[in-house]
Amino acid sequence: MDWMKIGYALLLGAMIVLLLPKAKAMLQASRSATAADWRSIVLPLLLVVGFIMLLIASVS
Amino acid sequence: MDYNNAAVARPVDATLAVNKLIRNTYTMLAMTLLFSALMAGVSMAVNPPPMTSLLTLGGAMLLIWLVLPRTANSTAGLAVVFAITGLLGFGLGPTLNAYLSLPNGGQIVATALGGTGIIFLGLSGYALATRRDFSFMGGFLFVGMLVALAAILANIFLQIPALSLAISAAVIMIMSGFILYDTGRMVNGGENNYLLMTVSLYLSIFNIFIHLLNLLSAFARDD
Numbered sequence: 001m002d003w004m005k006i007g008y009a010l011l012l013g014a015m016i017v018l019l020l021p022k023a024k025a026m027l028q029a030s031r032s033a034t035a036a037d038w039r040s041i042v043l044p045l046l047l048v049v050g051f052i053m054l055l056i057a058s059v060s
Numbered sequence: 061m062d063y064n065n066a067a068v069a070r071p072v073d074a075t076l077a078v079n080k081l082i083r084n085t086y087t088m089l090a091m092t093l094l095f096s097a098l099m100a101g102v103s104m105a106v107n108p109p110p111m112t113s114l115l116t117l118g119g120a121m122l123l124i125w126l127v128l129p130r131t132a133n134s135t136a137g138l139a140v141v142f143a144i145t146g147l148l149g150f151g152l153g154p155t156l157n158a159y160l161s162l163p164n165g166g167q168i169v170a171t172a173l174g175g176t177g178i179i180f181l182g183l184s185g186y187a188l189a190t191r192r193d194f195s196f197m198g199g200f201l202f203v204g205m206l207v208a209l210a211a212i213l214a215n216i217f218l219q220i221p222a223l224s225l226a227i228s229a230a231v232i233m234i235m236s237g238f239i240l241y242d243t244g245r246m247v248n249g250g251e252n253n254y255l256l257m258t259v260s261l262y263l264s265i266f267n268i269f270i271h272l273l274n275l276l277s278a279f280a281r282d283d
Contacts, residue, residue, distance in 0.1 A: 007114045012213040027199030044186050048236045055175045060279040
């Protein structure tokens with residue numbers, strides 16, 4: 001259904017347009033990260049990756 | 061004047077306010093998730109046409125962008141939050157029916173549901189326990205989300221299966237980052253409106269579930 005694709009594309013386009021100013025503002029407002037900051041998110045995100053691989057293995 | 065009492069009064073008040081925000085947010089999140097699941101169940105039973113997902117997503121987006129910011133500080137905001145989560149839940153019905161019609165569909169949906177719950181509880185628990193400030197991730201997460209949306213937009217027309225899987229993996233990581241970021245904002249006083257926090261956390265959970273379904277169905281065995 002092509003009109004469905006067009007509908008989703010328009011919706012996503014609108015989301016991008018609405019989010020763009022917010023993303024710019026967030027980039028300017030975000031404080032700069034230290035090495036300790038990045039280390040604090042690497043472990044939980046690696047655990048999420050490992051967990052998803054476990055879930056994939058359980059259904060494949 | 062007792063200066064010692066004045067000195068400790070502010071941190072105690074701030075801690076109580078944060079605890080109240082966390083309690084209200086998680087209570088509201090639990091209620092909206094249940095309502096959303098109920099609406100998804102209704103939608104699965106009614107089996108509306110596929111365009112329902114598009115209409116409910118559009119409706120929810122309009123409420124999030126135009127109505128919620130104006131009502132977030134009033135009781136009307138409660139109804140708006142339930143409307144947003146109800147619409148998104150209802151839009152999920154045709155998608156869930158499509159996944160359930162696959163071989164092992166029930167297992168895929170149950171695994172995605174359980175997996176989403178564990179990811180959310182694990183990341184929230186980590187952010188609450190460490191009380192870290194994840195505000196440095198804000199710009200990075202929003203830019204990541206924009207790139208993911210652009211890739212999703214391109215893949216509507218390109219229809220590349222590998223790109224779809226890469227997008228799903230990326231969105232799960234971005235939404236995991238948003239859970240840390242939002243929980244950190246709650247704990248460290250970056251946000252004090254529980255309705256806005258509820259919608260933000262709900263959207264992270266919703267997106268993780270949808271994209272986990274996509275990943276699991278792509279790798280599931282066909283028996």
